[in-house]
Amino acid sequence: MLHGSLPASLQQMSASRLSLDSNNLTGLVPRLPINISIFDLSSNSFSGPLPHELIAPRLEVLILENNQIIGTIPSSICQLTRLRRLDLSRNNLTGDVLQCWNGPDNNTSVSRVNSANQFGSVMSILVLSNNDFSGEFPKFLQSTSQLRILDLSYNRFFGTLPEWLPGKMQDLEILRLRSNMFNGHIPSNFTCLSNLRYLDLARNNISGSIPWSLSNLKAMRYASDRDYEYDYVFNGAFDDSMPVITKGQTRDYSFEIYKLLVNLDLSCNNLTGQIPEEIHLLIGLTSMNLSSNQLVGKIPDKIGDLKQLESLDLSRNKFSSEIPSSLSALTSLGYLNLSYNNLSGAIPSGPQLQVLDNQIGIYIGNPGLCGYPLPKSCSASTSNAEQSVNHEDADHISYLYLGMGIGFVVGLWVVFCTMLLRRTWVIAYFQIIDKIYDDVYVWVAITWAHLMKNHDDDAA
Numbered sequence: 001m002l003h004g005s006l007p008a009s010l011q012q013m014s015a016s017r018l019s020l021d022s023n024n025l026t027g028l029v030p031r032l033p034i035n036i037s038i039f040d041l042s043s044n045s046f047s048g049p050l051p052h053e054l055i056a057p058r059l060e061v062l063i064l065e066n067n068q069i070i071g072t073i074p075s076s077i078c079q080l081t082r083l084r085r086l087d088l089s090r091n092n093l094t095g096d097v098l099q100c101w102n103g104p105d106n107n108t109s110v111s112r113v114n115s116a117n118q119f120g121s122v123m124s125i126l127v128l129s130n131n132d133f134s135g136e137f138p139k140f141l142q143s144t145s146q147l148r149i150l151d152l153s154y155n156r157f158f159g160t161l162p163e164w165l166p167g168k169m170q171d172l173e174i175l176r177l178r179s180n181m182f183n184g185h186i187p188s189n190f191t192c193l194s195n196l197r198y199l200d201l202a203r204n205n206i207s208g209s210i211p212w213s214l215s216n217l218k219a220m221r222y223a224s225d226r227d228y229e230y231d232y233v234f235n236g237a238f239d240d241s242m243p244v245i246t247k248g249q250t251r252d253y254s255f256e257i258y259k260l261l262v263n264l265d266l267s268c269n270n271l272t273g274q275i276p277e278e279i280h281l282l283i284g285l286t287s288m289n290l291s292s293n294q295l296v297g298k299i300p301d302k303i304g305d306l307k308q309l310e311s312l313d314l315s316r317n318k319f320s321s322e323i324p325s326s327l328s329a330l331t332s333l334g335y336l337n338l339s340y341n342n343l344s345g346a347i348p349s350g351p352q353l354q355v356l357d358n359q360i361g362i363y364i365g366n367p368g369l370c371g372y373p374l375p376k377s378c379s380a381s382t383s384n385a386e387q388s389v390n391h392e393d394a395d396h397i398s399y400l401y402l403g404m405g406i407g408f409v410v411g412l413w414v415v416f417c418t419m420l421l422r423r424t425w426v427i428a429y430f431q432i433i434d435k436i437y438d439d440v441y442v443w444v445a446i447t448w449a450h451l452m453k454n455h456d457d458d459a460a
Helices: 008-012 075-079 107-112 139-143 188-192 212-216 277-281 301-305 325-329 359-363 378-421 423-459
Strands: 017-019 038-040 061-063 068-071 085-087 092-096 125-127 132-135 149-151 156-160 174-176 181-184 198-200 205-209 241-246 249-254 263-265 270-273 287-289 294-297 311-313 318-321 335-337 342-346 368-370
Touching: 188 212, 212 277, 277 301, 301 325, 335 359
Parallel strands: 017 038, 038 061, 061 085, 068 092, 085 125, 092 132, 125 149, 132 156, 149 174, 156 181, 174 198, 181 205, 198 263, 205 270, 263 287, 270 294, 287 311, 294 318, 311 335, 318 342, 342 368
Antiparallel strands: 241 249
16 A cells, blocks of 8 residues: 655656555645546545646546545636546535536527537546535536436535436436435426436435326336446446445445446435326336335335335335235335335235335334234224224214204294294194194094995995
């Protein structure tokens, strides 16, 4: 392992590649050698600001991640027009990021300024995570039409997600914007990102519903069997790892593993509405996290179609009704969290669900659930429900009879009081009664006489 600082004469070196990563080098980041194409000083202890002049016209890869670099990114970086990979993550950089955009603010005219000498026009990987950058979504990204990986996570970016993003980054495969201050809704035209297989918008202030159009993300609709043939910009010269939050934990995966993940993470936002039914079309998903939102309704019945799912987190929402039985068909599932919702009914059974870790913790906070692994049995719940129904029926009958009795008494008193107040009504009432009595008496007398006559004739 190397120690100490790098000499100023480094700028004069003629080599095209320099990789001094994972050492204990200190001091300032030196000026770039003029002929350098790959420059990697990652995972050292460099401190202070970046060199004011970053002049290396052939530079394609610049990796300074995991140091202690402070200050802002110098504007001279905009001259590195051949840069294909830039990684400044895990430092203490601040300010607005990369003011390299020289195009118009009107998005409709952007295509006219994209050219080979535009900064970012050939960039494939941009990782600026874990710094203290701020400002709105960087405008220079409108020129990064070849970008495949964009990671701005763990900064202080704000504002809405630009509508131009999907149209200008159609090669994008990995988009990580978690732990910023983005707001507004998820653009419905994200479906234009046909290669996107890793979308992480967690821990922002995004609101609105989950657009059904996300189900049209083509790269998420197929199992990840794609053959990646990236050059040294992606792998080969570097053994990098990238953090992934899945199965309730943060893990560092090598790029060889990372590129096989198909992830959708919208957790810890202000999303409302229901999960789109079409979500079951994303059969390539290996991880889906929608936790800590305000989502309602049922968990889609066809969620069991996501056969590749290894991690599913729907906790801390307002989902109701029963857990779909198709969930037991997820044979690859290694992590499940449905806690703190309004779910009810019997927990589905299945061999995969019964071998998950922290069984009770999966369902805690849903008082309406019953069955294994909860101590509340469904038979007891059914018996209590039937008793409750019978009790309610008895109450309904009692209330019916009580209402009839009260109605009869009230009606009788209404008639009686009316007769007391209206003398003419009393006279009319008794006249009607007398008439009815006379009519009935005459009918009975005639009928009786007729019957007696017939009886005498039969006897004779």
